[in-house]
Amino acid sequence: MAFGESVMQEYFFISLVAVFALVLVGALLALSTILGPRNPSPQKLIPYECGVVPKEEAKGRYPVRFATVAMLFIIFDIEVVFMYPWAVSLGQLKLFGLIEMLVFILILGVAYVYIWGRGGLEWD
Amino acid sequence: MGLIDQAYDLVETEVNNVKENVKDVLDQAEYDFSGAVYDSILTTKVGKVIGWAQKNALWPATFGLACCAIEMMAMANSRWDAARFGAEVFRASPRQADLMIVSGRVSQKMAPVLKTIFDQMPEPKWVISMGACASCGGIFNNYAIVQGVDRVVPVDVYVPGCPPGPEALLYGIIKLQEKIMNEAGTKQAAKRVA
Amino acid sequence: MTVTDQGLLEREKDSMTLNMGPQHPSTHGVFRVVLEMDGELVDSAEPHIGFLHTGIEKTSEAKRYVHVIPMTDRLDYLSPPGNNLAFCLTVEKLLQTDVPARANYLRIIMCELARMASHLVWLATHALDIGAMTVFLYCWREREMILDLNEEISGVRMMTSYIRLGGVAQDSTPGWLQSVRKFIEYFPAKIDEYERLLTRNPIWLDRTQSVGVMSREEAINWSMSGPVLRASGVSWDLRKQRPYSGYENFKFEVPIGKNGDIYDRYLVRVAELRESREIVKQALEKLPKGPYKVDDNKISLPNRKTLKSSMEALIHHFKLVSEGVSVPKGETYVPVEGPRGEVGFYIISDGSNVPSRVKLRAPSFMAIPGMCRMMEGCFIADVVGIIGSIDIVMGEVDR
Amino acid sequence: MTSEEIIKKIKTDQGESIESSEVNLGDSVIFLGKEAAYSVLEYLKRDPDLDFDYLSHISGADYLNEDREPRFEVVYELHSIDKNHSIRIRVGLDEEDPTVPTVSDLWKGALYPERELFDMFGFNIEGHPNLSRLIMPEEWEGNPLRKDYPLTLEDVTFSYNREFKQDLVKSKPPTR
Numbered sequence: 001m002a003f004g005e006s007v008m009q010e011y012f013f014i015s016l017v018a019v020f021a022l023v024l025v026g027a028l029l030a031l032s033t034i035l036g037p038r039n040p041s042p043q044k045l046i047p048y049e050c051g052v053v054p055k056e057e058a059k060g061r062y063p064v065r066f067a068t069v070a071m072l073f074i075i076f077d078i079e080v081v082f083m084y085p086w087a088v089s090l091g092q093l094k095l096f097g098l099i100e101m102l103v104f105i106l107i108l109g110v111a112y113v114y115i116w117g118r119g120g121l122e123w124d
Numbered sequence: 125m126g127l128i129d130q131a132y133d134l135v136e137t138e139v140n141n142v143k144e145n146v147k148d149v150l151d152q153a154e155y156d157f158s159g160a161v162y163d164s165i166l167t168t169k170v171g172k173v174i175g176w177a178q179k180n181a182l183w184p185a186t187f188g189l190a191c192c193a194i195e196m197m198a199m200a201n202s203r204w205d206a207a208r209f210g211a212e213v214f215r216a217s218p219r220q221a222d223l224m225i226v227s228g229r230v231s232q233k234m235a236p237v238l239k240t241i242f243d244q245m246p247e248p249k250w251v252i253s254m255g256a257c258a259s260c261g262g263i264f265n266n267y268a269i270v271q272g273v274d275r276v277v278p279v280d281v282y283v284p285g286c287p288p289g290p291e292a293l294l295y296g297i298i299k300l301q302e303k304i305m306n307e308a309g310t311k312q313a314a315k316r317v318a
Numbered sequence: 319m320t321v322t323d324q325g326l327l328e329r330e331k332d333s334m335t336l337n338m339g340p341q342h343p344s345t346h347g348v349f350r351v352v353l354e355m356d357g358e359l360v361d362s363a364e365p366h367i368g369f370l371h372t373g374i375e376k377t378s379e380a381k382r383y384v385h386v387i388p389m390t391d392r393l394d395y396l397s398p399p400g401n402n403l404a405f406c407l408t409v410e411k412l413l414q415t416d417v418p419a420r421a422n423y424l425r426i427i428m429c430e431l432a433r434m435a436s437h438l439v440w441l442a443t444h445a446l447d448i449g450a451m452t453v454f455l456y457c458w459r460e461r462e463m464i465l466d467l468n469e470e471i472s473g474v475r476m477m478t479s480y481i482r483l484g485g486v487a488q489d490s491t492p493g494w495l496q497s498v499r500k501f502i503e504y505f506p507a508k509i510d511e512y513e514r515l516l517t518r519n520p521i522w523l524d525r526t527q528s529v530g531v532m533s534r535e536e537a538i539n540w541s542m543s544g545p546v547l548r549a550s551g552v553s554w555d556l557r558k559q560r561p562y563s564g565y566e567n568f569k570f571e572v573p574i575g576k577n578g579d580i581y582d583r584y585l586v587r588v589a590e591l592r593e594s595r596e597i598v599k600q601a602l603e604k605l606p607k608g609p610y611k612v613d614d615n616k617i618s619l620p621n622r623k624t625l626k627s628s629m630e631a632l633i634h635h636f637k638l639v640s641e642g643v644s645v646p647k648g649e650t651y652v653p654v655e656g657p658r659g660e661v662g663f664y665i666i667s668d669g670s671n672v673p674s675r676v677k678l679r680a681p682s683f684m685a686i687p688g689m690c691r692m693m694e695g696c697f698i699a700d701v702v703g704i705i706g707s708i709d710i711v712m713g714e715v716d717r
Numbered sequence: 718m719t720s721e722e723i724i725k726k727i728k729t730d731q732g733e734s735i736e737s738s739e740v741n742l743g744d745s746v747i748f749l750g751k752e753a754a755y756s757v758l759e760y761l762k763r764d765p766d767l768d769f770d771y772l773s774h775i776s777g778a779d780y781l782n783e784d785r786e787p788r789f790e791v792v793y794e795l796h797s798i799d800k801n802h803s804i805r806i807r808v809g810l811d812e813e814d815p816t817v818p819t820v821s822d823l824w825k826g827a828l829y830p831e832r833e834l835f836d837m838f839g840f841n842i843e844g845h846p847n848l849s850r851l852i853m854p855e856e857w858e859g860n861p862l863r864k865d866y867p868l869t870l871e872d873v874t875f876s877y878n879r880e881f882k883q884d885l886v887k888s889k890p891p892t893r
Binding site: 185186187188189190191193194195197198201202203214216228229231232233234237241263264265266267268269286287289 | 377477
Binding site for chain 4: 367368371373375376377379412414536538539540541552554559648650651664666668675677679683684686687688691716717
């Protein structure tokens, strides 16, 4: 272990930062809700539409196209998320890690080419 | 007989005065305890700190109408640089803005939109009326222009000029900051928020 | 919601209406367009204008000719000398007077400087809408220099009202000519800077090429004018077709685009920046001596010094200041090439010193229907680019 | 072609429907009746060597104070891109029913100026796809650019020539 720390100590620092972050965010939110002035008037609460009073209620139904684009994004976003821990610990993993990640990228590359071919990236 | 009438008048005016005073006191009392928690813990020192924080982060809502909008853009740019006074970030939506710079002439068709945008801004909010057209109709005294924005929204600072130079607008913002600082911690600040 | 015969719910119109309203960061002023959207694509765009209607045409029917000039500054507030020149040329045509050569050259210098300043504002806001923040700050650095030149000659940054009936307001001082020369030498390097930032920038190319295309016939049919018309391949520049106030003795080319998309409009306008600088350079070299306004005192004020000596000058001065110019009866229209296109005033005069009708032919007003037809079938993100590329100014749209 | 040639050519081809024509300060101007307006405009656009394919502007005019017989007037200014000449067509409209046929099928650019005529002068444009208020708010009453519509100056608190402005102040619509 580097510098003789135990595993627990390492997690200690991470949890310290996490707690500090939670406390900070919690404090800010709590203070602003308690101290913040609050006087909702009907004119203030109408949805903002560039200064014009909206005629119809905001529609709930969206074209399905948005959903497919969202799913594609999630696939490749998770792919990048996996790369972070891999990049940090590449020192220990050495050659085995490199090949492993290349295979992983290859598999997703096939998916990418398939989507591109089928025209999943164009709007319609 | 005249004496009784005079006495009667005297008593009546006296009663009216008392009634008047009571009404004032009631108003003042009702007003003092109507504020949110914000008001009750407000001592002058904390109010000053809040005022200081507000004045140095005046985020203007982009309300560029006409020629003054071009000078407002020049003010936000590198040469005149409103960032030195904390007013650099121009928020598009009124929800995130606390200063509305009405820059340009307000026509009759635009007045309701201006009122809607002003209402949708969260308190505390301030209005700078930039230019002669916004302040008093300017050179267009006709059917189409609202003769002064203060007929639609309460205005805090008027900046004269047609169009006022960026330095004049910056001076207006500095004046507004002084106004915020004077008002901080007093009844006006609480009334502005209540 | 109606129920169809198979008992299914009838699909209500599935397109979403999106309102890019009057208060919007990238509609270049108070312009509202209601977009019928099918997902990301725009089905139809319906513009609403009139949010900046100032009634200038009606007000100028109650003002003397000299008083209308400051109001023409406020119409197309990005190039005020352009409007002044259009108004003064039309009234001078009615008065049938011609302007001395030095006044013509000073007018050309001011108009070309205003064209450069207006194109700089266009480039700044157009690039900012598409996402290039630095271009916004760079362009404004040069525009401030042009505004300093305006302030030095006329005392006002933007609304110079420098071009008056019968000539110009004041003569140019040698110091001013020197600072204009300094700006002229400084400017081309900066245009290269903008081009380095944008012209071969892949993001810029993807966002502008083959977007908002307008063919040659459509551009003519929809009455587009100025850089938008020239970007569609129509070589129509009023400085070449109908030379006015001395443009015929200047050598400059008119940049023409090929396929009329946003990228060509960008190239045409940036090339026009260089041409305008070229014109100002030639004007500085060949600036003639002589009077800076016509010496017929019925139209332009006599020299201050002569007021003390000649009685006649005093009478002319008093008559002009109190009553103003009386323009003979008639109506005419002189088109001028503004930064946005053909600007012109159609003036009807009934012989008195107050115009009977002043109508501005505004290039942005004529371009709005064509712009909204261009928006159909494009992405929502391109709507912003199209509005920026047509370079509308709401002051002259709503008048 | 110069102005004189244009007018001569138009006179020969459309002689009877032209009321009169003149070369006014170098521009060719022809006066038309309301009925003949559309046919002559179509001829001007379709004719190969006149070829007026660019509509510069359409503006309205109100000659109330000059007691001319047709009170209103619609003015079309046309350019020819290839031949580089222009013409101005003035169509007189009387007061009772100021209607003029739309030219938006000849020039698409005419859509907005014609709506502005309807909004500002109250002219009725036959066959216009969407004739409604363009610049003024929808519920605005009256047509601002007519001569009998007051400029509604507000009484300025400090003004030196008050009497000059008094006669312009007739009625004042409620400021919203």
